[in-house]
Every structure is written in C-alpha cells, then in structure tokens.
Amino acid sequence: MTFNKSILVIQAHPDDTEAWCSGTLKLLHDRGYKITIATMTAGGMGGVQSTEDITIEVRKEEAARAAALLDADYVCLDQRDGFLFDSTDIRLDVVKLIRVVEAGIVLTHHPLDYHADHRATAAITDAAAMISSLPNVPIDEVPVPVTPLLYHTTPMSLTDPLGVPLSPPQFFIDITSVIEIKMEMLAFHVSQIELMKHMHKIDDFFGEMKKYNMELGQMVGVPFAECFWQHLGGGYQKNPLIQEELASYIKTVKA
Numbered sequence: 001m002t003f004n005k006s007i008l009v010i011q012a013h014p015d016d017t018e019a020w021c022s023g024t025l026k027l028l029h030d031r032g033y034k035i036t037i038a039t040m041t042a043g044g045m046g047g048v049q050s051t052e053d054i055t056i057e058v059r060k061e062e063a064a065r066a067a068a069l070l071d072a073d074y075v076c077l078d079q080r081d082g083f084l085f086d087s088t089d090i091r092l093d094v095v096k097l098i099r100v101v102e103a104g105i106v107l108t109h110h111p112l113d114y115h116a117d118h119r120a121t122a123a124i125t126d127a128a129a130m131i132s133s134l135p136n137v138p139i140d141e142v143p144v145p146v147t148p149l150l151y152h153t154t155p156m157s158l159t160d161p162l163g164v165p166l167s168p169p170q171f172f173i174d175i176t177s178v179i180e181i182k183m184e185m186l187a188f189h190v191s192q193i194e195l196m197k198h199m200h201k202i203d204d205f206f207g208e209m210k211k212y213n214m215e216l217g218q219m220v221g222v223p224f225a226e227c228f229w230q231h232l233g234g235g236y237q238k239n240p241l242i243q244e245e246l247a248s249y250i251k252t253v254k255a
Helices: 014-019 024-029 052-068 088-100 116-131 176-186 190-197 206-222 240-243
Strands: 006-011 034-041 073-079 105-108 151-155 171-173 225-230
Touching: 006 088, 006 116, 006 240, 014 024, 014 052, 014 176, 024 034, 024 088, 024 171, 024 176, 024 240, 034 052, 034 171, 034 206, 052 073, 052 151, 052 171, 052 240, 073 088, 105 176, 116 151, 151 240, 171 206, 176 206, 190 206, 206 225, 225 240
Parallel strands: 006 034, 006 105, 034 073, 105 151
Antiparallel strands: 151 225, 171 225
8 A cells, every 4th residue: 555755734823733743744854755845823822921812923923933854745724723622624724734735644643632723633634534535525625545654653641631541652753864844943933932932831842852852762772753553443554754764763662
C-alpha cells in the first residue's frame, strides 16, 4: 500500500507543532516529505498585553515564519482559541484540507492531552481523517486514495488531564541532530514568552521546551528526543511508515 509523501500536522495553536514534533518533521522533510502545518485556532487568547485580534495577527505571522524553515505551508482553520468544539463544519474543513494536500500521514495531539483545545483537535482530526477517503462526504474535493496514517504527538507531560500516567509512547525519535532547527522554529513565537510567564509561571519558555526534549531523550539514552503514538484502532491502516522512514533514529526506553 502506497501513502503519499505528504504530511499534514493539525494542532490547536501556533507553537504546538514546534514544541511537540518539529524535530521529527525536519528529519522527514530531509527525506523528501512535503509538510503542511495547520492550526485549529490562531491562539488569540495567548496575548497578555494585546487584544485578541492583534494577537491573532501576530501569532499567524509567527507560525508562518516558523513553518518556512521546513519549506512548509501554514494554514489556520480560524476557530476560536479556548472555545474549540467538534462540529460538522470543522470536520468538513479538516477533510477538505486532508484532500487538498493529499495527506498520506496526519499528526495531531494525543487524545488525552492536558489542554481542552488539544483534546478537541485530536477528536476532530481523528473523525475527519477516518472519512477522508470516502466518496459520500458532502464536499467537492477528491477523496484521498487511502485513509491516511494517523499519529499522536506528546502532551506537555506524559500524563492525562488528571495527572495519571499515559500508556508509554510507542516510539521515540532521536532529534539530537536537528535540535537547533527545532529551537530556531520555536524562537519565532516571541509572543508566547510573556504568556508562559503569566499562565504557567515559566520564565524561560524556549529553555523549558528544550529541557523537556532532553528529559525524553534521557528515557532512551540520547541527548534529545520526541515521542509518538500511532493510531492503531479500527478504521486505520497499521503501516509503521514514520518508524520505517526514520528507523536509524528510533529509540526505545532503556530497561
């Protein structure tokens, strides 16, 4: 079975992709994959001393500049930050996007992520990806030839919203060779420095993200890592495509 070398990342907010999976995306980009980064919202609530409208404008620009480092297109689906919910319209918009970019792989948040917008994004993306190859979906875009493979990125911690440990990640990717590109992408999101101080009491946003990748790396014996789960439930193919493409970077938890 052949999957297009087109990856669609659907996250809730600008900076989510950079924080959770941009190192892995860089490795896949270097293997000829076309990357599209989409956010459900423009993160309009993520401004401390600006209006929602100004914050939206700033964060879209930050996201587009970061995406450009992967030669990636950036798309915002223009839902409202903090008020994201599942609906027929947003599911159809995601199906359209999957079809337009002819995605062979889709990445989204973990279904049990800490943030309500992240959980909603995961549910919407799952529902849309599953029907993206079906001809009866009421949109004009041509169905993809096969249901795309679906992967989930790491939450801010490896716990669910109640602090209960998640099932272990299915695989880790050694991103040591591309950590500086990841940090360069994150560095475009200057607007979030003050937000993280205000919301999470994090004084060094970029440094804390790098530290998290270091902590994931320590779990598998490398300097820096990202981790993933592949959606292996009914309705999806089970081909371990990312794992095969990046076989030399795959790491497992040390006993």
